[in-house]
Amino acid sequence: MLDWTDRHERYFLRLISRHAWLYTEMLTTGAVIHGDRERLLGMNECERPVALQLGGSDPAAMAQCARIGVDHGYDEININVGCPSDRVLSGQFGACLMARPELVAECVAAMTAEVNVPVTVKSRIGIDHQDSYQELERFVSTVAGAGCGTFIIHARKAWLQGLSPKENRDIPPLQYDTVFRIKQDFPGLEIIINGGITGLARARELLSFVDGVMLGRKVYHEPWLLAQVDQLFYGADKNDLTREEVVRRYMPYMQSWLDKGVKLSSMTRHILGLYQGQPGARIWRRCLSENAHKKGAGVEVVVAALDRVREVQETVRKNNDDRTGQ
Numbered sequence: 001m002l003d004w005t006d007r008h009e010r011y012f013l014r015l016i017s018r019h020a021w022l023y024t025e026m027l028t029t030g031a032v033i034h035g036d037r038e039r040l041l042g043m044n045e046c047e048r049p050v051a052l053q054l055g056g057s058d059p060a061a062m063a064q065c066a067r068i069g070v071d072h073g074y075d076e077i078n079i080n081v082g083c084p085s086d087r088v089l090s091g092q093f094g095a096c097l098m099a100r101p102e103l104v105a106e107c108v109a110a111m112t113a114e115v116n117v118p119v120t121v122k123s124r125i126g127i128d129h130q131d132s133y134q135e136l137e138r139f140v141s142t143v144a145g146a147g148c149g150t151f152i153i154h155a156r157k158a159w160l161q162g163l164s165p166k167e168n169r170d171i172p173p174l175q176y177d178t179v180f181r182i183k184q185d186f187p188g189l190e191i192i193i194n195g196g197i198t199g200l201a202r203a204r205e206l207l208s209f210v211d212g213v214m215l216g217r218k219v220y221h222e223p224w225l226l227a228q229v230d231q232l233f234y235g236a237d238k239n240d241l242t243r244e245e246v247v248r249r250y251m252p253y254m255q256s257w258l259d260k261g262v263k264l265s266s267m268t269r270h271i272l273g274l275y276q277g278q279p280g281a282r283i284w285r286r287c288l289s290e291n292a293h294k295k296g297a298g299v300e301v302v303v304a305a306l307d308r309v310r311e312v313q314e315t316v317r318k319n320n321d322d323r324t325g326q
Contacts, residue, residue, distance in 0.1 A: 004220055009270040010047045011253055013219070015246045017226040019234040022050045026080045028093065029056035032065040041072045044253075051076035053122070055083065055093040057103055059110035066111040066119065077111060079104065081123040084158035084168040095158040098127045101139040105146035112147040120150040122194070125178045126157040133178060140182055140189070150190040152214055153179045169217075180209040200228055221273045243274050244306055251299045258298055265292040268302065279316040280309035 005025045013022060027040055032054070043050060052069035054077060056062045066077045081104060083094035097104050104121065111119045121143055125136050140151060156172040163171060174196045183191040192212035197203055203213040219225055224243060230236035241249075254267045268288045275281040287305035291297055 004217075004270075007043050007047070008253075008257070008267045009220070010050060011044055012246075012250055012267075012270050013223060013226060014047050015249050016223060016239070016241075017229045019230045019236060020226055021076075022047060023078065024050065024052050024074075026053045026055045026083060026094075027065075029054060029058065029061040029065045032068055033061065037068065037072070041069065041074075043073060045073065048073065049075045051078045051120070053078040053080050055080045057092045057097055057100075057107065059103075059106045062107040063110040063114040066115045070115045070117055074117070076118045076120055077115060078120045078122055078152070079107060079111075081121055082154050082158070084124075084127075084160055084163070084165055095124055095127050096160060098123055098139055098158075099130055101142035104139075105143050108143055108146040108148045118150060119148055120152065121148050122152040122154070124154050124156060124158045125175055128157075128160055131157045133181065136178065136182065137185065140186060144186065144189055149188075150192065151182070152192040152194055152212075153182065154195040155179045155193060156195050176206070176209075183210050200225060200232060204232065220270075222276045223271070223274055224276070243278075244310070247271065247274070247302060247306060251302060254302070255299055263293070264297040264299070264301060268292040275309060278313075280312035283308045283312055 003025060005023060010022045010024070013020070024041075031040060041052070052072075052074040054062060054065050054069070056065065056079075062079070069077050080094055081097045108119055108121070123139070125131065143151075155174045155176050155178060156168070157175075158168050159172060176193065179191065179193045183189075190211045192214055193206055193210045194214040194216065197206065197213055197215055198218060203215070206213050215225065227239050227241070231238050250267075250271070254264065257267060258264060269292075272285050272288060275284045284305055287308055288301065291301045291304075294301075
């Protein structure tokens, strides 16, 4: 989710769900140690619970970054051992680390000694030709032995040679049964499944076999999926907010960042899919895409887009009423 789950996206999603656990985009240890920490790690208290996802392989640097993350208020530190891009391969982090479980274990041990929040691992079920169940079992066992109690497993292997990161999200077949078997063989661990989950009904089915479900790009493109999460999975009251009400609650936040010189498009890009599947979805995307990037664009662009959506929906309602009356 590089460049996707930034602080603006997380603030917006938190307006829809109070309880879903949110994750940052993956940040490298070098960026955290030497970069602009406020830009990279800054967050609003209301985003919590939120996990900081790190990419790295040096135990000392990972421990240092874990401490920095906790000092910035993060509730969990997650090690990404699943990203298959060329950049992470050359940098010795991401999915290539599945071939080095002892090194991942060293990172976990160093991090858990430094912080008092959970240190978790997000992985694949295997890489390249190292994709047997025995190799995954060894990876989980080795890393768990160092103090990791939670594994988020993308139920696909990763081909580090020959497939692009995008292809690695679709081409290797999903193997949910492999993740289910890990849960059976390691009942004391929290196992969270990821990959190809298209909706909340499927998520509920999967919870019969594992402890949790991670939704990534599906939620980014259809954020209103989260509107039912608190009620269905956390026993909270039904969320009675409308999409428009959520946007209007997001607008003061957007204005506060506009006042700091942040472009409107940096925030509206995260809400393009809010009306996915609803009347007015296309006009919503078009209004924001065509106008939010313009010099001096402000929240009035969002207000105008809401007005256009409302017009479309009222027309659809009227036409439905007319047909019903006939």
